[in-house]
Amino acid sequence: MRRLFRTHATEICLLAVIVLIAAFLAFATPRFFTLGNAFDLLNISSVNIIFAVGLLVVLIAGGIDISFAVAASVVQYVTALILGQVGGGGWASGLLIAGGIGTLLGAFNAFIIHRFKIISIVVTIATFNIYFGLLMFFTRGVSIYTLPDWWTERIILYEREMADGSWAEIRLPVLVMAICVAATWFLIRHTTTGRQLYAFGDNPEGARRFGISIGAMQFIAFGWLGLMAGIGGLIQAHYAQEVVPNALYGRELDVLAAAVLGGARLGGGKGSVLGCVLGVLLISITQNGLNLMGVSPFAFKMIIGAIILVAITLSNSRIDKLLPILKTERRRR
Template structure:
């Protein structure tokens, strides 16, 4: 109950800050609060949000994973090879193939973490480098353009042409993002496994003594992250119409930052899907707003880094209680 209240306070604070930013950017730039820019925000950050809900489950379980972007790249490359062997397949086949490969890569992380009792960040740093090295070795760094026709088809969920001739649209990646967000919410909020994940992340030894299967919790967390990485890889291939071995590398910290800003605790046992979504949108709006205002892109990393420090250092502060105490002291 205490964690739930803290999560709600974090979500409310972040929501107020995000709303203030939207209002400020709308006044500062005529291009920000337009349908074209808002749909572009969703399209451009759909992959990040798919990753984010996967990483949220890992963080709730007390782990951390920084190999997910490389895993998505590996999934793309391997899936194309498999699909070529079976004659191209279709969307259902593609989702199954990418999901299975992604889960397998996630379970590799889980195996080393559970079997050898290695800290998750150390394992995922190792697999990050191993996956990336193997990918670049076998692909020779070359892009793959010969994809199945169904994968390169442009799928639009929503489109609108304004009077001035500008187009606004939402692509298939946004639809996949919505499904992943809802599925993750159902997993952690509406299932017994989700409750066990929170308990395990908050107090691993206590959860183990209460009968929670440690291996199952870690397999679920890293397997779910792998599944989300697989889906994200498939969506990225559909967006760019090719497989680029290193296109997704380097976005890990932005995703991690967004989840921490949304209230997830690096120590485990805390975090919500709503907070995760708000965190991703905060990072996305910040980057988009700075670009529209002509601010140096280097400022983005500085601002996000500062925001993370503030979020972590104030996560346990009850501002309402602090304000009340100051009022009482002033009397």
């Protein structure tokens, strides 16, 4: 038991906090502790979890990416336009197109970081603005409401009628999220590439001397996040049943907070899929509870900022590795 707590302390603490917050909210608002609300939370959280496990791989490799949410918006729009030109397609072609475009956008970030030796946070701030600026310029902020039927058709995996006549449903986003979580867990825990990502993030210079390719690690990490961004963008449009250019704008902070809260270190070499998922769920539960209690949404933004600050402060990393990863990035030059 002691060994379990030592190796999974972050996850156990997060689970305990989730239980305490859920217990408080169950007393604070009667609508919180219902099966319908629990299923809604799971459906709504699915896209952020997909984003978070992608970001986790980048954080493990010692990088930071804040452009993924905007990249997912670009993927949504471009995918919708391509599918319109090819007659609608289906889930297979949609996932292939969205995943491919997302991977290319992630690889572009990796290319700039590796080729010009620029720290990742600076590059992704730049591409964040480039992607969003181009998207809004070419779309003029106009949404796409006419999507192929397969993309907007609601797919229910499990449903149950409630006492008030409403239905509690688990939908397709939850299944896609589970597949992405399992794939990421397998990548980082059961492949040589995953072990190399941990080694590279923890000690870039030592990993390089051991023969691990810096460029390969960066392209794999940012490419994987791009893939998850593409899939997440496709699923978010499915859930919303429309493509809105700025729908995902601003999610990057929520996802980053969840990943850091889940134990991912802003210096590389540490992080788990379970902690990442629990971090997203904790933030989603907090936001849901505040909404049900009628608390201003601006209060939630303050909480997100506090979560990031506290998580960084309590990290067992050295502070020089937590500040925009300058020392780690210099070693890679």
